[in-house]
Amino acid sequence: MASWALELLGFSLSLLGLIGTLITTVLPHWRRSAHVGTNIITAVAYVKGLWMECVWHSTGVYQCQVHRSQLALPADLRAARAMMVISCLLAVLAAGVAVVGMRCTHCAEESPAKASIAGSGGIGFMVAGLLCLVPVSWSTNDIVTDFYNPTLPAGMKYEIGQALYLGFVSSALTILGGALLCTSCLGNQTPFQPHSGPGEPPSSRSASKGNHAPSLTSASHSGYRLSDYV
Numbered sequence: 001m002a003s004w005a006l007e008l009l010g011f012s013l014s015l016l017g018l019i020g021t022l023i024t025t026v027l028p029h030w031r032r033s034a035h036v037g038t039n040i041i042t043a044v045a046y047v048k049g050l051w052m053e054c055v056w057h058s059t060g061v062y063q064c065q066v067h068r069s070q071l072a073l074p075a076d077l078r079a080a081r082a083m084m085v086i087s088c089l090l091a092v093l094a095a096g097v098a099v100v101g102m103r104c105t106h107c108a109e110e111s112p113a114k115a116s117i118a119g120s121g122g123i124g125f126m127v128a129g130l131l132c133l134v135p136v137s138w139s140t141n142d143i144v145t146d147f148y149n150p151t152l153p154a155g156m157k158y159e160i161g162q163a164l165y166l167g168f169v170s171s172a173l174t175i176l177g178g179a180l181l182c183t184s185c186l187g188n189q190t191p192f193q194p195h196s197g198p199g200e201p202p203s204s205r206s207a208s209k210g211n212h213a214p215s216l217t218s219a220s221h222s223g224y225r226l227s228d229y230v
Contacts, residue, residue, distance in 0.1 A: 003184045007102050007118065010180025013173045014098070014125040018091040020170025021132045025084040028052045028064065029161035030139055034147060034154070047161060050081050076142070080135035087131035091174060094124025098181055115185040122181030129174030136167035 028049030045056040054064040067073060098121025099105055101114050140160055147157050 004103050006180055006184040008104065010122065010177040010184060011095075011098055011102065012177070013180065014091070014122075014177030015095065017125070017129060017132075017170045017172070017174030017177060018088070018095065020166055020173065021084070021088055021091060021128070024132070024136070024163050024167040024170055025050065025088060027161075027163040027166070028054050029163040031143060031158040032161045034157040034159045046158075048158070049161075049163065050077065050084065076138065080139060083131050083135045087128045090124055090131065091128035094121045094128060094178070097121035097124060101185070119182050119185035122178040122183075122185065125178030125181065126175050127178075129171045129178065132167060132174065133171035136164055136171065140164055 026049075028051065029047050030050065031046075031048040033044075033046040044058070047054045047056070052064045052066045054062065056062050070078070098118055101117030101119070101121055103114070103118075143158050143160055143164075146152055147159065149157075
């Protein structure tokens with residue numbers, strides 16, 4: 001029962017991480033304009049993401065524009081796109097594999113490799129979490145480095161957006177859930193039980209030991225000689 005609860009907890013955390021990774025990939029709030037120096041009060045705020053750039057005006061107008069050219073994008077942005085998409089696809093695949101291998105499901109119930117299948121799903125979740133963590137950490141490092149760069153104008157500096165915080169939480173949940181799935185599958189193996197001979201149940205063997213017929217030697221020592229009956 002404890003392993004079942006551990007599997008469900010790990011799978012639930014991994015699903016939450018998958019949902020957070022999808023939201024992080026779609027949201028444009030990876031970078032937001034920094035209000036520093038003479039740019040403390042402004043009528044326009046900029047946010048940038050993997051797929052689009054958005055502008056928020058003080059009048060309440062919110063406009064977004066999708067990146068039109070793929071080849072003109074920086075190499076780090078293209079790498080971040082690829083890693084986030086692969087992370088989402090791998091997490092979806094790991095979720096399907098984990099469902100097959102979990103003890104609370106009837107899929108492959110007779111298979112001895114059911115625990116190994118659940119462990120494979122947990123490993124897939126952990127790899128997906130690492131793929132999400134790398135571009136999020138990379139982007140955060142670039143933002144912090146540019147922010148404290150004295151040669152960069154204040155109007156070109158950005159701060160960490162809400163999507164990056166969500167990415168950190170999502171990657172942590174995915175890795176933790178995958179680790180719990182891998183841990184639960186270790187105690188999912190059934191102990192080895194030796195089998196009795198063909199056609200003979202274990203109870204009959206024990207019963208035959210207790211109810212065996214007396215041997216000729218024991219019969220000869222019971223007070224009668226076998227020669228009397230010949």
